[in-house]
Amino acid sequence: QQQVKQSPQSLIVQKGGISIINCAYENTAFDYFPWYQQFPGKGPALLIAIRPDVSEKKEGRFTISFNKSAKQFSLHIMDSQPGDSATYFCAASMLQGGSEKLVFGKGTKLTVNP
Amino acid sequence: DGGITQSPKYLFRKEGQNVTLSCEQNLNHDAMYWYRQDPGQGLRLIYYSQIVNDFQKGDIAEGYSVSREKKESFPLTVTSAQKNPTAFYLCASSLFNYGYTFGSGTRLTVV
Numbered sequence: 001q002q003q004v005k006q007s008p009q010s011l012i013v014q015k016g017g018i019s020i021i022n023c024a025y026e027n028t029a030f031d032y033f034p035w036y037q038q039f040p041g042k043g044p045a046l047l048i049a050i051r052p053d054v055s056e057k058k059e060g061r062f063t064i065s066f067n068k069s070a071k072q073f074s075l076h077i078m079d080s081q082p083g084d085s086a087t088y089f090c091a092a093s094m095l096q097g098g099s100e101k102l103v104f105g106k107g108t109k110l111t112v113n114p
Numbered sequence: 115d116g117g118i119t120q121s122p123k124y125l126f127r128k129e130g131q132n133v134t135l136s137c138e139q140n141l142n143h144d145a146m147y148w149y150r151q152d153p154g155q156g157l158r159l160i161y162y163s164q165i166v167n168d169f170q171k172g173d174i175a176e177g178y179s180v181s182r183e184k185k186e187s188f189p190l191t192v193t194s195a196q197k198n199p200t201a202f203y204l205c206a207s208s209l210f211n212y213g214y215t216f217g218s219g220t221r222l223t224v225v
Contacts, residue, residue, distance in 0.1 A: 009154075034213045043120075043204050043216035044157075089156065093213070099145055099164045100208050106156035 004092050006105025013112050019077040021108045023090035026071065030092035034102075035064065035075050038087045047088070048075070080112045116141045120205050120217035126225045127192065127199060135190045135220045137205035146188035147214065150174060151202040160203075163188055192222065200224050 005024045013019045023033075032051055036044035050057045050064045050073065057064045063076040077084055090105040118139045127133045139146065148160040159172030163182040177196025182188055188207075192199045202221050206214040 032213065036216075041219070041221075043118075043206075043218045045216065046213050049213055099162070102208075102214055104157045106154065 004090060004103050004105045006090050006108060008108060009106070010109045011111070013080045013110065015080065015082060015112055015114050017080050017112075019075075019080045019084070019110055019112070021075045021088055021090065021110070022072065023074065023092075023105050024070075024072045025092050025103075027092070027094070028071070029094045030103075031095075032093040032100075033064070033066065033073050034091050034093070035062075036089040036091065036104075038089065038107075044089055077110075080110075082112045082114050085110055085112050118205055118207055118215055118217035120203075120220050122220060123218070125220055125222045127222060128225060130194045132191055132193050133222065135192070135203055135205075135222070137188045137190065137217060138186055139188075139205075139207045139215075139217075140186060141207055141209070141215060142185075143207035143209050143215070144185070145208045146182070147206045147208070148172075148178070148180065148188070148190045149204040149206065151204060151219075157204065160190065 007022050034049035035047045037047045038044040048059050048062050050066050052068050061078045066073045087107045087109045089107045091102050093102045121136045145164050147162040149157040158174050160178050161180040163169035169180050179191045204219050205217040208214045
């Protein structure tokens with residue numbers, strides 16, 4: 001119930017294409033869903049996040065789609081660029097014992113070919 | 115600029131040796147976390163601390179120890195009991211339900 005399942009494990013997209021990464025969760029107590037972007041040798045950085053009271057959030061080329069009934073959410077990267085090549089982690093957060101607990105998916109390695 | 119500083123960036127450990135990884139934050143965050151990252155495994159929680167002088171085990175705490183004597187600092191010790199310590203270690207902090215801020219990581223290698 002604490003898991004977040006992420007797919008695909010790796011993704012190759014041509015420059016200008018759309019990258020789509022999917023995540024699913026079981027625990028309905030999760031109330032915050034961030035996406036992190038990680039470049040090799042660096043720590044993950046918060047990319048975009050959504051709360052379950054909205055179905056979509058867009059920031060530039062990055063969009064989160066959220067389906068509360070299906071317990072699924074996805075990241076769409078429009079007009080993908082070689083600079084977007086990185087590993088992307090979805091996560092789900094909830095309050096537990098007075099503190100925030102973040103559960104991560106296993107990551108998707110995105111490669112955008114020029 | 116506020117942020118999280120991890121040091122050293124690279125660390126080499128001999129068999130049977132304890133090593134300590136440093137994590138300092140100036141974000142005034144109460145909660146701090148240590149994660150281990152292995153290829154294909156995602157991020158696994160080692161220890162976390164909500165307040166000074168208090169910390170809890172995460173999913174893979176065996177062979178590790180922590181302390182939280184100051185709000186700004188949360189060092190991680192990898193003990194000789196950790197049989198497979200080679201990994202990328204990430205420290206993070208959070209402000210109540212606003213997601214985590216990560217450091218740039220320490221890569222530990224057993225030699």
